[in-house]
Amino acid sequence: MNETPAADGSGCIEPGFDRVAKVFDEQLERGLHFGAQLCVKLNGRTVVDRWGGYADDGRRRRVSATTPFMAYSTTKAFTATCVHKLADEGALDLDAPVAKYWPEFGARGKGGITIANVLLHQAGIPGKATIGDLISWLSPRGGAKRAAALVPEYEPGTAVVYHPFSGAFVLGELIRRASGMNASDYLTESFLEPLGMADSYAGLPFGEYGRASRIYTADPEQAAARRVFSNPLYRRLFLPAASLNTTARDIAAFYEMLLQGGAYERRRYLSAATVAKATTMRYEGPDGGTGMRVRWAMGYGLGGYSPFPDRDIRHMGRGATEKTFGHSGQGGCAFGWADPPSGLVFSFTCNRFQELRSAHERFQELADACWSVLGL
Template sequence: MSFVVEGHADPAFRAVRDVFETSLAAGDDLGGGVTVFVGGQAVVDLWGGVADRRTGRPWSKDTPCVTFSCTKAITATAALRVAEQHGIDLHDPVTDWWPEYGAAGKQSTTVADLLTHRAGVPAFDRPVTAAEAADPIHMAELLAAQTPVWEPGTAHGYHALTFGWLLAEFIRRHCGLTVGEYIRRELNADLRLGVARRAATTGHTTTAHPATATAAGGTDPGHPAPDGPAPARVTSPPAAERVWAEQAPPLDAATVARMAVAYRDPESLVMRASTTPFGSYNDPEVLAGGWPATGLVTTPRALAACYRDLVAGTLISPKLLREATSEQVRGTDAVLLLESAFGLGYMLASQNLVVPDSARPHVFGHPGAGGSLGLGDTDNQVAFGYIPNLRRDWLSGDRRAYNLVAAVYAAL
């Protein structure tokens, strides 16, 4: 397998290339890429390694990969842009535009509650299939009927998957578009939710759900062309490399104990929130479904470019961005059981977004399961995107994104 790194890094940012090359050579990465913009200019744009371990297919300049929860910040950006375009006050009730959502005690929920993980519906009440998840209208109906776990607005807890479908309904009801369609039309055509499926023998594309072709496949603006680059295949390291590590960010013993119990219990809120609907992100049906909290398939370049445009004030106004990146909630997360902090849709530095001290006061964005990360920084005019296909976790000592961000800030 090849671990050649291609692309460029300005001489001042040579350390970023060194970190990326070292990570690949050491086997911490299988394949991936990192892009950094400073002041609107691409100072780092690197890629390398293997996109598919089974075939040895190399990671190319335009290889896309699923970004997991990095998706949330992009979906949130779309929702914020829609709110600004339509003059919507984020603190008005959701029932103003979605009357059905007021059922079962949710009538006080605001759009800001949806964006800050305070809605109280972090998990579905019942198992949901990948086929169901391809229909965003159906997913919205399920959430509208649910009883909240806590009174909306009174606590925050990570809505790992439901976050996306809640905001998807906001976008659909105001624009008549799926999240994928809106993102590609309004934010960046290379940010793709809903990857058209390729038949194994013919190369033709199919859709994941016949009833929702515009949300799950084909060639509409929400989806890549059939001849687009094949996504990287995500993989996991050996089990021995997935255990919690001593070098992980320090958590107090009580927090560790609570989390350990919750992750062993399939009925715990964190497990229900993160596993329903369930599916492999190598499964064409899941990728075609365009899950709006976790299903973004894109390149590090496109991910960083979205933050570049946010920082530049071209996607939402600087005033709204300041509000959206200001701390709205911080504290023990009712789902994750550790400290998390959010602006309006963007995660802020916390125990769940670990960044170097030099970046901590400035950055906003979102990490993704397995190590991917998208960040913006208006003070330093930095935009950062890193996407690997070898899934690691910071609780297991993953420092790939952290080390890259540290190298960026050391070079500023």
């Protein structure tokens, strides 16, 4: 690839993908990102590797390709993939009740909730999605205990309502019980280290905090989020729902592995059958909490639609279909997805929150630029 300067950073692009880099640079110039990274692969080849902006709001540290960013709910796809790996190995049965592996969870009307229900946001225990609520989940084991004490808000399996925190804590506890390792160690040993994700941390060590990106927001209503997500103690924890620290390059490697049916660089991580089953659409319709249209596979969101009833905004771009799978993070600050039919992998990180609609527009601009190169 040719080295070319980004708006205020660096990067590499392959001929033909100049439009993608241009959109990324324009978004930086417009202030949509304070600092950001973008990595795009096509048929296993990196075609865009771009970064720019600042890692801190004091403008003292520029973003590099290896600056760790918070992935927020993009983390959920990594946690779900750990569960699928354990199912692949026979340690978990996705159709079995959670209580089969975690008897205490079955209390208070939760005995029939299956692992599949949790992966599909059908467990009936969505809880709240506020910063104050997140703080109360901050201990991984404490979060698991809190999940075990929840009472279903609706009949499990009858509706899809996005579970911002609780569902992933249930999955994290299942990982611990099935593997004998906490979710952080299992994710690290099963995927992050062997995939060469050298700048990804399921719990950011204090020694790495100095080079990690901080959260930027000029909105006073986001001040609490900024304090929490930029706190080194929070970054040190691994919350299965929302606290992977990673880079666009590393997210791309992870999704390339899934795109290739669970294999990457001569190593198999999951069976192709498991990946196909995990990424097949299981639900399309309204989210019972927000009313917005959603498409879900088993732990991954899908493309090819707009969640907004009044406007056609597609966060995976207009070339995506129900076969395009991935997961985004809060405020549009992280996203990773793969499209098996085209061989396209897209990954993005940034440190500036946007409200949901603006975040989707930001993603669509970048994704559409990628699809346009393919004539889609």
